[in-house]
Amino acid sequence: MIEIRLHGRGGQGAVTASRIIAAAAFEDGRYSQAIPMYGTERRGAPLTAYVRIDNVRVRERELVHTPDYSICFDEFISMNQIIANSLKPGGVVLANTKFKAEELPLAGDIKIATVDATGIALKHLGRPITNTAILGAFAKICPEISMKGVEKAIYKYFPGRIGDMNIAAARASYEQVSELVPAINKEAPKEVVEIVSGGYGALKDVSGWRVFEPVVDEEKCIGCKNCWIYCPEAALEWTANNKPAMISRSCKGCGVCANECPVKAIEMKRVEVKKK
Amino acid sequence: MSERMTRPQIPLEEGVITPGSTCQGCGAAMAARLTFKVMGPNVIRHGIPCCPDQSSKSPSTGSVFEGGGPCLTGTARALKALGRTDIKAIAFFGDGGTYDIGFGGLMSAAQRNENVFVVTKDNEAYMNTGGQHSGGSPKYAETTTDAVGPNSRGSPVHKINAAFAFAAMNIPYIATASVAFPEDLMAKVKYAKDIEGFRILLIQSPCPVGWRYDPAKTIEVARSGVQSGIWPLYEIENGSSFKLNYKPKELKPITEYLKPQARFRHMTETEVNEIQVYTTAKWEKYLKADELKQIVF
Amino acid sequence: MVDYEVMVGNKACAVACKLARVKVAAAFPITPQTSITEYLSELYASGEMPGFEFVNAEGELSAQIIVQAAARVGARSFTCTAGPGLQFMHHPMNDTASGRTPLVMAVVHRGLKSMQPDHSDLMDQSWLGWVHLYVENAQEILDTTIMGYKIGEDARVRLPVAVGYDGYVLSYTAEPVEIPPQDMIDNWLPPYKPPRSLFYDSPEAPIGRGGGDRGGGDPNMAWKIHHGAVEAAESVIKEVTADWAKLTGRSYGNGMIQEYKTEGAEVILTAMGTVAGSASAAVDKLWKDGKKVGLVKIRSFVPFPRKDFQELAGKYSAIGVFDRSIQPGMGGPSYREIKNSLFDTGSYPVVAGFVGGLSGKEVTVNDFVKLGEKTLEFAKAKKADAHPIWV
Numbered sequence: 001m002i003e004i005r006l007h008g009r010g011g012q013g014a015v016t017a018s019r020i021i022a023a024a025a026f027e028d029g030r031y032s033q034a035i036p037m038y039g040t041e042r043r044g045a046p047l048t049a050y051v052r053i054d055n056v057r058v059r060e061r062e063l064v065h066t067p068d069y070s071i072c073f074d075e076f077i078s079m080n081q082i083i084a085n086s087l088k089p090g091g092v093v094l095a096n097t098k099f100k101a102e103e104l105p106l107a108g109d110i111k112i113a114t115v116d117a118t119g120i121a122l123k124h125l126g127r128p129i130t131n132t133a134i135l136g137a138f139a140k141i142c143p144e145i146s147m148k149g150v151e152k153a154i155y156k157y158f159p160g161r162i163g164d165m166n167i168a169a170a171r172a173s174y175e176q177v178s179e180l181v182p183a184i185n186k187e188a189p190k191e192v193v194e195i196v197s198g199g200y201g202a203l204k205d206v207s208g209w210r211v212f213e214p215v216v217d218e219e220k221c222i223g224c225k226n227c228w229i230y231c232p233e234a235a236l237e238w239t240a241n242n243k244p245a246m247i248s249r250s251c252k253g254c255g256v257c258a259n260e261c262p263v264k265a266i267e268m269k270r271v272e273v274k275k276k
Numbered sequence: 277m278s279e280r281m282t283r284p285q286i287p288l289e290e291g292v293i294t295p296g297s298t299c300q301g302c303g304a305a306m307a308a309r310l311t312f313k314v315m316g317p318n319v320i321r322h323g324i325p326c327c328p329d330q331s332s333k334s335p336s337t338g339s340v341f342e343g344g345g346p347c348l349t350g351t352a353r354a355l356k357a358l359g360r361t362d363i364k365a366i367a368f369f370g371d372g373g374t375y376d377i378g379f380g381g382l383m384s385a386a387q388r389n390e391n392v393f394v395v396t397k398d399n400e401a402y403m404n405t406g407g408q409h410s411g412g413s414p415k416y417a418e419t420t421t422d423a424v425g426p427n428s429r430g431s432p433v434h435k436i437n438a439a440f441a442f443a444a445m446n447i448p449y450i451a452t453a454s455v456a457f458p459e460d461l462m463a464k465v466k467y468a469k470d471i472e473g474f475r476i477l478l479i480q481s482p483c484p485v486g487w488r489y490d491p492a493k494t495i496e497v498a499r500s501g502v503q504s505g506i507w508p509l510y511e512i513e514n515g516s517s518f519k520l521n522y523k524p525k526e527l528k529p530i531t532e533y534l535k536p537q538a539r540f541r542h543m544t545e546t547e548v549n550e551i552q553v554y555t556t557a558k559w560e561k562y563l564k565a566d567e568l569k570q571i572v573f
Numbered sequence: 574m575v576d577y578e579v580m581v582g583n584k585a586c587a588v589a590c591k592l593a594r595v596k597v598a599a600a601f602p603i604t605p606q607t608s609i610t611e612y613l614s615e616l617y618a619s620g621e622m623p624g625f626e627f628v629n630a631e632g633e634l635s636a637q638i639i640v641q642a643a644a645r646v647g648a649r650s651f652t653c654t655a656g657p658g659l660q661f662m663h664h665p666m667n668d669t670a671s672g673r674t675p676l677v678m679a680v681v682h683r684g685l686k687s688m689q690p691d692h693s694d695l696m697d698q699s700w701l702g703w704v705h706l707y708v709e710n711a712q713e714i715l716d717t718t719i720m721g722y723k724i725g726e727d728a729r730v731r732l733p734v735a736v737g738y739d740g741y742v743l744s745y746t747a748e749p750v751e752i753p754p755q756d757m758i759d760n761w762l763p764p765y766k767p768p769r770s771l772f773y774d775s776p777e778a779p780i781g782r783g784g785g786d787r788g789g790g791d792p793n794m795a796w797k798i799h800h801g802a803v804e805a806a807e808s809v810i811k812e813v814t815a816d817w818a819k820l821t822g823r824s825y826g827n828g829m830i831q832e833y834k835t836e837g838a839e840v841i842l843t844a845m846g847t848v849a850g851s852a853s854a855a856v857d858k859l860w861k862d863g864k865k866v867g868l869v870k871i872r873s874f875v876p877f878p879r880k881d882f883q884e885l886a887g888k889y890s891a892i893g894v895f896d897r898s899i900q901p902g903m904g905g906p907s908y909r910e911i912k913n914s915l916f917d918t919g920s921y922p923v924v925a926g927f928v929g930g931l932s933g934k935e936v937t938v939n940d941f942v943k944l945g946e947k948t949l950e951f952a953k954a955k956k957a958d959a960h961p962i963w964v
């Protein structure tokens with residue numbers, strides 16, 4: 001049996017991806033099981049899903065605690081040690097990132113492969129929905145899954161033209177995924193950033209939720225407070241000089257502020273994923 | 277009726293604790309933020325199962341999904357019995373909890389004119405459970421239980437006109453509001469919170485996930501709903517005095533509202549026309565009532 | 574002489590509410606509970622209960638939620654219902670208990686298959702973790718309703734208490750009831766204070782959703798704590814009952830059970846509610862005929878008097894259990910609990926499970942005489958007939 005853990009965020013299609021992997025395994029003549037994280041899914045909120053593949057019907061009814069593979073659909077979460085934690089010795093991490101495998105700050109007795117799934121998704125689908133864009137890469141690095149099975153499974157979920165586009169994305173990632181390289185760091189870095197997922201009630205910090213963030217052009221800003229009053233998260237502070245300023249821990253990057261600015265003084269800029 | 281509020285009058289201080297656990301661009305989160313900016317500290321907030329919006333800085337309690345009305349009743353009566361009528365029993369509920377499963381209980385609480393203030397964030401479906409049909413779902417909207425196919429065109433019925441149902445109970449105050457009109461919304465909260473008796477405020481709260489539009493467009497969608505007459509802003513006092521708070525010279529066509537939302541994508545021209553005629557006819561009635569300053573039965 | 578009045582069971586209940594200075598009551602009429610709501614309405618109208626709020630709820634569901642909310646805010650609260658009304662309350666009753674909200678609810682038994690009484694209505698609720706007390710006469714209704722507040726509001730318990738009594742034969746039957754003076758009750762039962770105030774100007778006001786002990790990390794924990802609270806009610810019931818006996822001179826055994834002529838008995842019968850009265854009359858007859866049959870009245874079904882039965886187990890050769898309800902396919906509830914209690918003691922008296930009195934079927938003193946005799950036969954034969962033995 002092999003066990004897979006998927007990291008993504010609500011809206012990226014990680015749960016669908018888990019089912020596509022399970023269907024691909026069945027296409028290849030094996031049994032499988034796809035488990036979504038239990039609880040509520042909120043768009044933008046980090047989430048986890050799991051897959052098991054076996055030669056017999058899967059009987060285990062528990063979350064995957066020590067996966068063989070960890071797949072991360074999100075560029076930000078890819079920089080976080082959580083995707084490398086509790087893997088089986090020699091386990092594999094497949095991360096969506098522009099960085100080379102050697103550059104990821106992940107540690108442990110693991111091997112890492114990377115692919116720029118966001119770039120591939122934007123090119124083939126026009127939207128940063130990275131689920132199918134990473135599955136081709138997975139078929140390449142995981143001998144338990146065939147590319148043929150993945151393609152058949154994608155068609156099951158996305159028939160017709162949408163399926164073609166998704167398969168094109170999967171094929172691109174099959175071609176572009178890096179070699180597997182062992183992690184350089186053996187010890188996990190001390191500072192592990194908490195990935196705050198959804199649920200109920202106030203959260204500590206959602207800065208990791210946003211793919212885009214508001215950048216204010218103070219020259220253009222006329223101080224009308226539209227951005228400030230329409231922000232669902234009160235994530236814009238109204239400063240003493242009558243201008244808005246993003247409160248980083250509160251902004252989820254929805255873009256309402258930019259959309260409501262009457263003078264287009266706010267631009268939603270793609271957040272740069274930085275190495276720490 | 278409420279008194280106009282201006283942008284500079286909006287308090288800088290927040291009444292909610294953010295960030296909350298809502299989706300990006302959540303209209304209900306906006307509704308909660310605006311509501312609790314002016315609600316004041318002397319409240320007990322009541323909740324029932326629904327999507328998260330924003331936690332407020334007020335003491336909170338709650339009840340089962342069907343229990344909105346009686347839960348508020350119990351609190352209000354206890355406050356009276358304990359001599360603490362300075363504290364207000366207020367609620368922040370979803371449309372499902374208000375118009376469907378909890379409707380009877382709220383209606384009865386309204387009929388008893390319980391001293392409570394209900395704020396409903398209306399996102400036109402059961403969003404917490406994944407966007408199923410509610411009494412707030414408009415006709416033709418595709419919800420996860422109003423699928424579109426050869427046998428179904430989305431929601432088969434018009435949205436409940438809940439404000440008028442409550443008006444039948446002759447309660448002191450009913451109003452509608454929209455997150456796109458924050459000053460109007462807050463003026464209504466401010467006015468309603470100190471009235472004695474049953475008050476209800478219905479807030480249009482678009483949901484990017486359930487209505488299927490780009491999260492950045494929450495306000496844009498809400499605004500076009502108001503400007504096209506789909507979601508008129510008004511107040512009703514004592515079951516009959518009526519005031520329309522927003523009266524454009526001309527309504528925008530409803531297509532401006534429907535277009536960005538994929539839940540209406542399947543609608544045919546005939547269906548769109550049907551909704552246009554329905555909306556315009558209703559709008560005429562609102563204008564008439566506004567002119568007469570009351571609803572004539 | 575103490576004040577007394579010949580009153581029906583339902584009035585005894587309403588008078589108890591007044592004596593306990595209940596602040597909020599909400600109810601919905603259903604036979605045979607209805608007259609409690611009417612008495613409460615009169616008490617409200619007369620101004621005899623200053624600061625009392627009475628709500629004509631639009632259904633039992635709402636009645637339960639209203640009193641739950643009122644109690645959570647800090648008002649001593651009361652509701653009452655019967656049979657189908659109780660079933661309609663089921664959902665919010667869970668929150669009342671899980672939210673650890675003390676209040677008293679009178680359940681005027683109306684069985685689930687007719688308008689007439691049996692215990693199936695309250696038995697149906699036994700998973701929710703309320704305290705369930707079953708009472709026998711109008712005096713016991715008055716006394717137990719007041720005691721119910723003292724038990725439920727105790728910091729070790731903090732649970733709602735259901736006081737169950739049979740419809741008609743008790744709810745509408747009049748008998749003399751002693752009414753304790755108000756100041757005596759005021760001294761004994763202080764005003765209710767919730768553990769955490771919901772008032773914004775109190776330092777302990779919680780922010781975020783209220784509710785019970787959700788127990789943090791371990792999902793089992795909320796159940797573990799709730800289970801512990803119901804178990805803790807046992808010693809509180811015993812304390813409060815003893816205290817009440819000191820205060821009023823009226824005693825109800827140890828509160829969990831009440832024994833009658835068990836001293837020197839060969840076998841015992843058990844019964845709950847009104848039929849325990851008839852059973853005790855039967856016991857007198859049996860002793861008179863030289864048949865050594867005692868009676869154990871079960872007062873508390875939840876928590877179950879497990880320890881008491883474990884102690885009784887070794888003393889008698891047979892126990893004839895009478896249940897006024899049956900869970901189809903599963904059997905009589907107190908029969909199962911008693912057997913369950915005895916298993917660990919290693920002493921196994923013969924346990925016979927009688928079931929009767931369903932849907933109001935009368936159970937007479939003579940019926941109980943026969944059950945006593947049967948139980949003696951079972952003791953001799955060292956074996957009982959198969960359960961259920963229909964009466």
Ligand SMILES: Cc1ncc(C[n+]2csc(CCOP(=O)(O)OP(=O)(O)O)c2C)c(N)n1
Pocket residue numbers: 304325326327328340341342369370371372373374399400401402403404405410
């Ligand atoms: C008695 C009961 N039935 C069903 C549910 C499941 N449930 C929880 S929230 C919800 C939908 C809430 O919809 P709404 O009131 O419109 O609020 P929203 O989630 O849209 O904010 C449902 C169906 C429940 N909690 N209790």
Ligand SMILES: [Mg+2]
Pocket residue numbers: 370371372397398399400401402403410
């Ligand atoms: Mg809703």
